[in-house]
Amino acid sequence: MRLVKANFLVKEIRNKNPLKVLVRAYSDDEIVPNLLRGVDYVRHPRLNKGLAFSFEERQVLGIHGLLAGTVKTQEEQIAICKYSLNRYKNPLNKHLYLAELLDTNEKLFYELMSTDVEKYLPLVYTPTVGLVCQRFGLVYKRPRGLFITLHDKGKIRGILRNWPETHVRAICFTDGERILGLGDLGAYGMGIPIGKLCLYTALAGVPPAHCLPITLDVGTNNQMLLEDPMYIGIREKRATGDSYDEFIEEFMEACVNQYTHSILLQFEDFALANATRLLDRYKNCYCTFNDDIQGTASVVVAGMFAACRITKKKLKDNIYLFLGAGSAGVGIANLVCDAMVEEGISMEEAVKKIYMFDAGGLLSTKRQGGVPPHATKFGRDMEPTKDFGSLVGSLKVTCLVGASTVGGAFTSAILQQMGKNTERPQIYALSNPTVKAECTPQQAYDATEGRCIYASGSPFPPVKFGGKTYHTGQGNNSYVFPGIALGVILCHAHHVPDSMFLTAAKTLAKCVTQKDLDLGRIYPHLNEVRVISSKIAVSIINRAFNEGLAGIYPKPENVEDFVQKYMYNSKYVDYLPDRYDYPCGDSKIKVKTMEELMASLTKKTKKGRCK
Ligand SMILES: NC(=O)C1=CN([C@@H]2O[C@H](COP(=O)(O)OP(=O)(O)OC[C@H]3O[C@@H](n4cnc5c(N)ncnc54)[C@H](OP(=O)(O)O)[C@@H]3O)[C@@H](O)[C@H]2O)C=CC1
Numbered sequence: 001m002r003l004v005k006a007n008f009l010v011k012e013i014r015n016k017n018p019l020k021v022l023v024r025a026y027s028d029d030e031i032v033p034n035l036l037r038g039v040d041y042v043r044h045p046r047l048n049k050g051l052a053f054s055f056e057e058r059q060v061l062g063i064h065g066l067l068a069g070t071v072k073t074q075e076e077q078i079a080i081c082k083y084s085l086n087r088y089k090n091p092l093n094k095h096l097y098l099a100e101l102l103d104t105n106e107k108l109f110y111e112l113m114s115t116d117v118e119k120y121l122p123l124v125y126t127p128t129v130g131l132v133c134q135r136f137g138l139v140y141k142r143p144r145g146l147f148i149t150l151h152d153k154g155k156i157r158g159i160l161r162n163w164p165e166t167h168v169r170a171i172c173f174t175d176g177e178r179i180l181g182l183g184d185l186g187a188y189g190m191g192i193p194i195g196k197l198c199l200y201t202a203l204a205g206v207p208p209a210h211c212l213p214i215t216l217d218v219g220t221n222n223q224m225l226l227e228d229p230m231y232i233g234i235r236e237k238r239a240t241g242d243s244y245d246e247f248i249e250e251f252m253e254a255c256v257n258q259y260t261h262s263i264l265l266q267f268e269d270f271a272l273a274n275a276t277r278l279l280d281r282y283k284n285c286y287c288t289f290n291d292d293i294q295g296t297a298s299v300v301v302a303g304m305f306a307a308c309r310i311t312k313k314k315l316k317d318n319i320y321l322f323l324g325a326g327s328a329g330v331g332i333a334n335l336v337c338d339a340m341v342e343e344g345i346s347m348e349e350a351v352k353k354i355y356m357f358d359a360g361g362l363l364s365t366k367r368q369g370g371v372p373p374h375a376t377k378f379g380r381d382m383e384p385t386k387d388f389g390s391l392v393g394s395l396k397v398t399c400l401v402g403a404s405t406v407g408g409a410f411t412s413a414i415l416q417q418m419g420k421n422t423e424r425p426q427i428y429a430l431s432n433p434t435v436k437a438e439c440t441p442q443q444a445y446d447a448t449e450g451r452c453i454y455a456s457g458s459p460f461p462p463v464k465f466g467g468k469t470y471h472t473g474q475g476n477n478s479y480v481f482p483g484i485a486l487g488v489i490l491c492h493a494h495h496v497p498d499s500m501f502l503t504a505a506k507t508l509a510k511c512v513t514q515k516d517l518d519l520g521r522i523y524p525h526l527n528e529v530r531v532i533s534s535k536i537a538v539s540i541i542n543r544a545f546n547e548g549l550a551g552i553y554p555k556p557e558n559v560e561d562f563v564q565k566y567m568y569n570s571k572y573v574d575y576l577p578d579r580y581d582y583p584c585g586d587s588k589i590k591v592k593t594m595e596e597l598m599a600s601l602t603k604k605t606k607k608g609r610c611k
């Protein structure tokens with residue numbers, strides 16, 4: 001929501017004092033709050049500017065005296081925020097400071113984020129968000145999203161109506177069962193949709209008012225939480241079977257009924273048993289995607305495309321071994337196959353280049369219990385094995401992908417073997433948060449004589465090797481899901497097919513510069529991500545029109561402009577534009593300066609026309 005124009009309606013002038021006015025604020029796309037008093041501009045995080053209200057604004061809004069006698073620019077305020085943040089040593093405290101800022105001054109929060117995304121992202125997202133979720137009972141202060149519990153069955157639409165924003169365009173929701181690599185955190189998982197949607201705005205400029213975080217509280221099987229006095233969710237074992245499915249079904253329908261069929265529904269951090277099943281059920285009838293399956297696939301394939309420029313090979317020239325054959329692992333494997341098919345080999349040939357491992361060992365058709373249904377495509381007709389390390393050597397793996405939640409699983413022996421298999425081994429340690437990473441970049445560089453191409457799900461400090469410093473990149477879906485969402489929202493896409501994730505991967509890979517590659521990263525600098533998101537959005541909109549999936553007509557003449565115009569601007573708005581159109585009684589006052597405004601108001605009040 002951008003306040004482009006603020007029209008002030010005189011509602012009441014008490015004691016003939018034209019400065020005490022009640023005002024009504026309009027925006028370009030909605031009447032924000034219907035009737036605001038001046039003080040609401042200070043109290044409402046969306047409108048608040050702190051000490052940046054000019055003296056004129058303070059007079060007109062009747063807030064003079066509520067603020068200290070100095071006017072500070074947004075830039076000066078940012079400097080104070082940075083100073084305050086630096087004083088906290090603990091990331092959780094830094095997060096709490098930022099959350100407080102968001103709750104009091106939304107624009108200042110997003111403007112601060114925009115000054116250094118690389119620095120602030122880890123505080124609102126992984127790894128700190130993992131800690132936030134684990135402590136959510138302590139962190140929780142005020143509603144930043146909706147909790148819908150199993151006991152609300154039959155009333156979900158009514159709960160959606162309670163959300164105060166009317167222009168919701170995207171919902172990110174979790175049932176809290178697989179929060180990062182931390183497992184079942186039940187209602188404490190709320191930190192994830194809040195964090196993800198914060199990135200919609202910070203990384204892709206989707207207006208905050210258009211985003212709704214939701215936790216579907218269906219219970220938890222985490223005994224520690226069930227016994228935790230601070231736990232904020234329902235104290236029941238997780239619902240399963242029909243009870244769970246009916247609940248999800250009602251939720252999906254309620255969202256569409258409340259916000260129309262073009263509402264974007266992002267599944268986040270569902271456990272494997274539900275993630276693929278629900279995506280398959282809903283992807284062709286709702287505008288929906290699963291970030292862990294599809295978003296992750298997109299970012300990893302982008303990294304692989306960029307890595308091709310280093311290895312001088314194609315995707316089809318690699319042998320891939322995955323540790324973890326869950327939502328992320330199988331999602332990536334499927335998209336890599338699609339990309340290899342585009343390189344000219346058959347799907348059958350592509351699948352043969354991929355080997356997958358889960359907790360039960362190699363996905364072998366001969367193993368006891370067979371291959372899980374979501375991964376049957378990757379079942380191998382090989383002897384079962386649980387010896388991951390030996391497979392790395394015997395298969396001559398060139399690309400190692402970790403999405404297992406097992407921190408340190410890529411031992412130095414495994415990494416050394418990767419260095420023997422190929423000149424430039426690719427190592428993706430994707431599990432989050434940091435402690436769950438399959439290896440650190442330093443370990444990967446040390447074990448491969450600095451020859452590896454590395455990416456991790458969570459950020460790591462720079463690597464020192466052979467007298468050089470490398471800045472490895474973050475293979476995290478945050479590079480793609482905000483931009484994809486931006487495109488989908490803008491063109492009212494009917495669905496979000498896998499092809500869109502491949503499109504996003506190609507767009508992201510093109511943004512990687514030679515300088516990035518030289519620095520050791522296969523992703524662009526995070527501080528570029530807003531521009532990248534807008535490029536991804538453009539490519540998604542073009543794809544939606546090409547595939548007949550766009551819900552708007554006609555196609556905008558200039559898609560870049562179309563995207564830019566929508567994107568949220570975190571700079572403060574001047575609430576007193578230089579020409580007021582000031583309805584008063586049955587006539588309008590047209591003035592250019594504050595002095596003219598005051599003079600006109602006083603004149604009209606004396607005549608008794610503006611009571
Ligand atoms: N970087 C990024 O952008 C993203 C990172 N992730 C991270 O990836 C990790 C996995 O996520 P996701 O796929 O959704 O989770 P899932 O629960 O769907 O899958 C986990 C997989 O890891 C396997 N696994 C567990 N323990 C072992 C073990 N000891 N040895 C081998 N395999 C094992 C599981 O096997 P089994 O089923 O047999 O138990 C399963 O196949 C998480 O840490 C998550 O944070 C996820 C999405 C995005």
Ligand SMILES: CC(=O)C(=O)O
Binds near residue numbers: 478
């Ligand atoms: C990044 C992400 O989505 C996850 O770790 O689940």
Ligand SMILES: [Mg+2]
Binds near residue numbers: 180268269291292
């Ligand atoms: Mg996730």
